[in-house]
Amino acid sequence: MKLTIVGTGYVGLVSGVCFAELGNNVVCVDKDEQKVEQLKQGMSPIYEDGLEPLLQKNIHNESIHFTSDLANSAMDSDIIMIAVGTPQRDDGSADLSFVRAVAEELAEALPADRQTVIVNKSTVPIGSAEEVESIIRKKNANADIAVCSVPEFLREGSAVKDTFNPDRIVIGTDIDWASERLVRLHASLADREQIITTSARSAEMIKYASNAFLATKISFINEIANICDAYGADIDEVARGVGADRRISPHFLSAGLGFGGSCFPKDVQALISLAKDKAYEANMLNSTIAINAKQRLKPVDILQQRFPQGLQNFKIAVLGLAFKPGTDDMRYAPSIDIIHELVKAGADVHAHDPIVLDAAAPLLPRAVTLHNEAEDALSGAEATLLVTEWDMYKQYSIADMSVSMAGKIIIDGRNTLDANAFKAHGFDYYGIGRR
Ligand SMILES: NC(=O)C1=CN([C@@H]2O[C@H](COP(=O)(O)OP(=O)(O)OC[C@H]3O[C@@H](n4cnc5c(N)ncnc54)[C@H](O)[C@@H]3O)[C@@H](O)[C@H]2O)C=CC1
Numbered sequence: 001m002k003l004t005i006v007g008t009g010y011v012g013l014v015s016g017v018c019f020a021e022l023g024n025n026v027v028c029v030d031k032d033e034q035k036v037e038q039l040k041q042g043m044s045p046i047y048e049d050g051l052e053p054l055l056q057k058n059i060h061n062e063s064i065h066f067t068s069d070l071a072n073s074a075m076d077s078d079i080i081m082i083a084v085g086t087p088q089r090d091d092g093s094a095d096l097s098f099v100r101a102v103a104e105e106l107a108e109a110l111p112a113d114r115q116t117v118i119v120n121k122s123t124v125p126i127g128s129a130e131e132v133e134s135i136i137r138k139k140n141a142n143a144d145i146a147v148c149s150v151p152e153f154l155r156e157g158s159a160v161k162d163t164f165n166p167d168r169i170v171i172g173t174d175i176d177w178a179s180e181r182l183v184r185l186h187a188s189l190a191d192r193e194q195i196i197t198t199s200a201r202s203a204e205m206i207k208y209a210s211n212a213f214l215a216t217k218i219s220f221i222n223e224i225a226n227i228c229d230a231y232g233a234d235i236d237e238v239a240r241g242v243g244a245d246r247r248i249s250p251h252f253l254s255a256g257l258g259f260g261g262s263c264f265p266k267d268v269q270a271l272i273s274l275a276k277d278k279a280y281e282a283n284m285l286n287s288t289i290a291i292n293a294k295q296r297l298k299p300v301d302i303l304q305q306r307f308p309q310g311l312q313n314f315k316i317a318v319l320g321l322a323f324k325p326g327t328d329d330m331r332y333a334p335s336i337d338i339i340h341e342l343v344k345a346g347a348d349v350h351a352h353d354p355i356v357l358d359a360a361a362p363l364l365p366r367a368v369t370l371h372n373e374a375e376d377a378l379s380g381a382e383a384t385l386l387v388t389e390w391d392m393y394k395q396y397s398i399a400d401m402s403v404s405m406a407g408k409i410i411i412d413g414r415n416t417l418d419a420n421a422f423k424a425h426g427f428d429y430y431g432i433g434r435r
């Protein structure tokens, strides 16, 4: 099948590479010409283990191509996937301007004599498939199209693996020929019973509801962790006990600094905004966001309580900047808010991340010092704060830390370090809801 994928962000690029790997003829389109040139050379603009070799293999096999010419590629495509960004607007709603711009371009390009499936793969408000169709029909009334919703559930850092091993694939359309074509495209990725067919509106809601549920599960466990802190219960033990109930499951019960990234925060806000448009106040989702906003500043609270005289010139090492390990994405990363608060309090902040440093710099206050080596960030620090649980930090020698740091305070924002081992080396260890 010939596939055109518009947008080469995480979703567009990974989907493109994976569908090419499955034997389709894929063209990825991006209006960013520099990115297109980079991709043509086999260089991935995204950091993810294993993605670049797969990209290069499929370029070599000529099963994937990159271009900025959408019209040319759209003309003879069986399926066109829209995978452009849908960022958050100031009022919390999703900004659909990139999706609408693609629809306008498609309206000019699509031939009337060819059945084309158009897929919204971007996360979009309920009703967007209809909106894309009406934009196209306004300029091209006879286009033989079906606009469907096939939301994406991949996670950054494990996107290729997630694409090849999906829990489910949701195909949202009431049009039989389009549904059949999309089922055929996804047939080798999942068993038939994992392919859920729904209306486009339901598929759009499934995506928002899934992200909102996962985000709420994180805020829930963080709230329980904060109550554990107050009563001396241990969140690791509590999460193990709670998660053993199959109705709850142990996944997404890791307490810490809350969720960041390009999707949970914006998608929960977008759903709140969609509800508000229909005069419904989404109180639970409002709490999910409020708990999360507060949770990421817990390390600052811990330090301020411990040092009520203030943090002026207090040297703090911050380990990890990316919003989670395995990615170079800094979008809504907790590290940004934490470092801004610490610098505001007068602290001397030294940060490290194994992957993202240059991209992080413009998002952080000038006063922060960024280090290529973790050892340099730790050297002379009064306190160390782990923000992103990269494996390298878990393997770091506590004895070495003990020697290089000036003080013995460790705040483990992701509950991933060995608390007892730190305590045995004389550290004051603070976790999130950990005894
Ligand atoms: N990042 C993720 O892990 C996931 C993202 N999503 C959703 O997928 C969508 C895309 O997100 P990302 O992949 O992170 O994208 P992104 O925002 O990082 O990149 C989008 C790309 O689209 C390109 N673009 C914008 N307008 C264009 C146009 N008119 N023609 C051609 N290219 C154009 C941009 O140049 C950019 O390279 C969003 O709606 C997001 O919520 C869904 C699941 C996972």
Ligand SMILES: O=C(O)[C@H]1O[C@H](OP(=O)(O)OP(=O)(O)OC[C@H]2O[C@@H](n3ccc(=O)[nH]c3=O)[C@H](O)[C@@H]2O)[C@H](O)[C@@H](O)[C@@H]1O
Residues within 6 Å of the ligand: 123, 152, 153, 154, 155, 156, 157, 211, 214, 218, 251, 252, 253, 254, 255, 256, 257, 258, 259, 260, 261, 262, 263, 264, 323, 324
């Ligand atoms: O729509 C999206 O973009 C994607 O959003 C998330 O994927 P992603 O943001 O890549 O990362 P996750 O692994 O879900 O983590 C999100 C955030 O939650 C945090 N988290 C996760 C799990 C947990 O138990 N506790 C916790 O604090 C992580 O540290 C991270 O900041 C979803 O997991 C994907 O299914 C979805 O497709």
